[in-house]
Amino acid sequence: MSGQGLTGLSPWSRRLVAAGVLAWCLITVFPLYWVVVTAFKTPPGVVGGPTYIPFVDFTPTLQPFIDLYQGIRGEFFRTFLNSTIVGLSAAAIATAIGAMAAYALVRFEFKVRLGAGLAFFLLALGGYLLFNTTFAFTRPQALLLAFPIALIVAVIANRLPLPGPILGNEDILFWFVSQRMFPPIVTAFALYLLYSEIGRLGFQLIDSFVGLTLCYVAFSLPIVVWLMRDFFEAIPIEVEEAAMVDNVPSWRIFIGIVVPMSMNGLLATFMITLAFVWNEFLFALFLTNSRWQTLPILVAGQNSQRGDEWWAISAAALVAIVPMMIMAGLLSRMMRSGLLLGAIK
Amino acid sequence: MMRNDPIKHVFIWPAVLVVLAISIFPLIYSLTTSFLSYRLIPPIPPRVVWLGNYGTLLQEPRFWNALFTTTLIALIAVGLQYAIGFGVALALNARVPGERLFRVALLLPMLLAPVAVALVARMMFNPTMGPLNQFLSQFGLVNLPFLTNGHWALGCIIAVEVWQWTPFVILMMLAGLQTLPEDVYEAAELENASAWQQFWGITFPMMLPISAAVVFIRLIESYKIMDTVFVMTGGGPGVDTETLTLFAYQEGFKKFNLGYTSALSFLFLIAITIIGVTYLALLRPHLEKRR
Numbered sequence: 001m002s003g004q005g006l007t008g009l010s011p012w013s014r015r016l017v018a019a020g021v022l023a024w025c026l027i028t029v030f031p032l033y034w035v036v037v038t039a040f041k042t043p044p045g046v047v048g049g050p051t052y053i054p055f056v057d058f059t060p061t062l063q064p065f066i067d068l069y070q071g072i073r074g075e076f077f078r079t080f081l082n083s084t085i086v087g088l089s090a091a092a093i094a095t096a097i098g099a100m101a102a103y104a105l106v107r108f109e110f111k112v113r114l115g116a117g118l119a120f121f122l123l124a125l126g127g128y129l130l131f132n133t134t135f136a137f138t139r140p141q142a143l144l145l146a147f148p149i150a151l152i153v154a155v156i157a158n159r160l161p162l163p164g165p166i167l168g169n170e171d172i173l174f175w176f177v178s179q180r181m182f183p184p185i186v187t188a189f190a191l192y193l194l195y196s197e198i199g200r201l202g203f204q205l206i207d208s209f210v211g212l213t214l215c216y217v218a219f220s221l222p223i224v225v226w227l228m229r230d231f232f233e234a235i236p237i238e239v240e241e242a243a244m245v246d247n248v249p250s251w252r253i254f255i256g257i258v259v260p261m262s263m264n265g266l267l268a269t270f271m272i273t274l275a276f277v278w279n280e281f282l283f284a285l286f287l288t289n290s291r292w293q294t295l296p297i298l299v300a301g302q303n304s305q306r307g308d309e310w311w312a313i314s315a316a317a318l319v320a321i322v323p324m325m326i327m328a329g330l331l332s333r334m335m336r337s338g339l340l341l342g343a344i345k
Numbered sequence: 346m347m348r349n350d351p352i353k354h355v356f357i358w359p360a361v362l363v364v365l366a367i368s369i370f371p372l373i374y375s376l377t378t379s380f381l382s383y384r385l386i387p388p389i390p391p392r393v394v395w396l397g398n399y400g401t402l403l404q405e406p407r408f409w410n411a412l413f414t415t416t417l418i419a420l421i422a423v424g425l426q427y428a429i430g431f432g433v434a435l436a437l438n439a440r441v442p443g444e445r446l447f448r449v450a451l452l453l454p455m456l457l458a459p460v461a462v463a464l465v466a467r468m469m470f471n472p473t474m475g476p477l478n479q480f481l482s483q484f485g486l487v488n489l490p491f492l493t494n495g496h497w498a499l500g501c502i503i504a505v506e507v508w509q510w511t512p513f514v515i516l517m518m519l520a521g522l523q524t525l526p527e528d529v530y531e532a533a534e535l536e537n538a539s540a541w542q543q544f545w546g547i548t549f550p551m552m553l554p555i556s557a558a559v560v561f562i563r564l565i566e567s568y569k570i571m572d573t574v575f576v577m578t579g580g581g582p583g584v585d586t587e588t589l590t591l592f593a594y595q596e597g598f599k600k601f602n603l604g605y606t607s608a609l610s611f612l613f614l615i616a617i618t619i620i621g622v623t624y625l626a627l628l629r630p631h632l633e634k635r636r
Binding site for chain 2: 014017018020021024025027028029030031032034035038046050052097098100101103104105107108109110121124125128129139143147151172176179180181182183184185186187189190191192193194214215217218219221222225249250251254275278279281282285286295296299300302310313314316317320321324325327328329331332
């Protein structure tokens with residue numbers, strides 16, 4: 001991989017290009033530097049106008065972080081824990097079941113009749129309307145009844161020789177990935193209503209660990225399946241075939257051979273998912289209100305509550321940013337080893 | 346080689362079930378609600394109005410304003426991201442000096458919480474105490490209305506979007522550039538093609554498929570923009586920077602106008618689908634020609 005495209009350039013234009021990249025780099029880094037520096041300022045150090053260099057322009061202090069830890073500006077410590085717990089568990093679950101699905105899509109053949117898929121959707125919709133309007137069930141009850149019925153009928157219908165096209169693995173993958181195209185507001189709002197109605201039946205999902213994690217797992221799955229499929233496709237099949245000759249069952253091939261061989265890919269996917277969940281705002285805004293609030297909500301709240309208290313805002317933003325900065329370092333190391341290459345092509 | 350083993354169902358069903366449950370439920374739910382006149386506050390029993398909500402929405406100037414604002418932000422921001430991102434990726438691929446150091450720094454913004462980034466942006470764009478104001482003061486531009494004037498605010502939001510998501514374009518384009526075959530360039534060298542000719546004759550056409558994918562992903566993601574606007578301007582001044590998601594949030598979560606919000610969500614979904622399909626249809630002839 002040599003320098004393509006720029007080889008014909010004179011040394012002078014090479015310098016110009018380097019200057020351009022350096023300029024973009026400065027634009028990228030300056031706001032980050034600014035937030036780090038501001039988080040260590042005292043109130044007078046902020047109000048007096050912009051200052052840039054610690055110990056020269058102003059005397060750094062740890063006060064903003066002590067305030068944060070003591071909970072003066074909201075329950076930061078607990079919120080940080082919430083974000084960590086929800087992020088880690090959602091990313092772990094999503095990576096696990098997403099990797100399983102991706103492996104199945106790479107190595108096994110699936111056939112879904114379009115007719116069965118349509119039957120599922122129409123039955124779920126019709127069943128919901130029927131149970132809700134005619135039999136006077138509540139909406140979540142109607143949904144919970146219609147869903148398994150539609151699913152079972154669809155699975156049976158899939159075995160019948162229905163007319164219409166047959167969808168294969170590529171189409172299933174497309175279905176997974178296309179879930180990502182959905183405007184999340186459509187789902188967030190409906191999910192909020194659904195969760196609160198289920199809550200009225202006695203099972204609390206709003207502002208709960210299960211509700212939030214479930215929703216994040218579902219929304220990370222498209223990316224996980226998409227990324228992991230490429231990692232699995234890159235694994236040579238000969239090893240698996242050798243194991244199959246020895247009659248090793250498929251699940252042991254997966255856990256014993258495939259997972260260890262794609263550990264890097266799993267790790268990268270896990271970290272990307274974790275970053276996605278950690279930063280997510282809209283679902284957390286709808287689905288939590290106090291106990292399971294996550295960092296982005298609390299950080300966004302600093303704005304309206306605190307006006308121009310920049311030292312506090314910066315410290316709060318920094319708490320949300322630093323874990324991801326560490327991850328960026330780890331990921332870029334993986335990127336350099338060409339690991340993410342396969343995920344993109 | 347494809348195997349056939351009943352265990353495949355154990356592998357695929359957990360993921361399918363979770364995605365089905367969390368995506369089909371709300372879809373059916375909001376589709377049916379969008380045909381109702383249904384409010385929580387004040388509580389009115391649901392009444393079927395069929396396409397009434399859609400009709401009201403299509404006559405609502407605020408909806409068209411939100412659609413226009415979102416489209417403007419998405420198109421300009423993605424255009425800039427692509428131009429800058431492709432440029433930087435080309436430079437990094439050509440091994441500019443200090444390229445290794447740049448890579449870590451350049452990856453950072455896309456991993457940070459948009460909410461935190463927007464808070465930092467508010468500080469940067471502060472008209473009296475911000476560093477940008479101090480910088481521009483030296484050119485005689487003092488106290489510019491960064492977030493209080495509609496046009497300026499839109500510009501600032503676009504700037505933040507470009508800042509945060511250009512790294513994604515850089516990452517993808519760089520990965521694409523590294524897969525290009527070298528012999529084509531060697532042949533071009535022999536023909537004495539200039540760097541400019543090499544770019545338009547070889548690099549750009551060969552990068553077209555991945556470019557199309559990157560722009561598509563960014564375009565769809567940009568249409569969902571909410572966090573950045575929510576924190577930076579809250580949609581203001583007035584409704585000058587209100588995006589579709591923010592509009593839906595205001596209607597649904599502040600006014601609890603359920604039927605109306607569901608209809609809005611569906612129009613949004615339809616708009617995104619139309620944009621996606623048009624984009625792919627426009628690009629298809631170019632992509633197939635290059636195969």
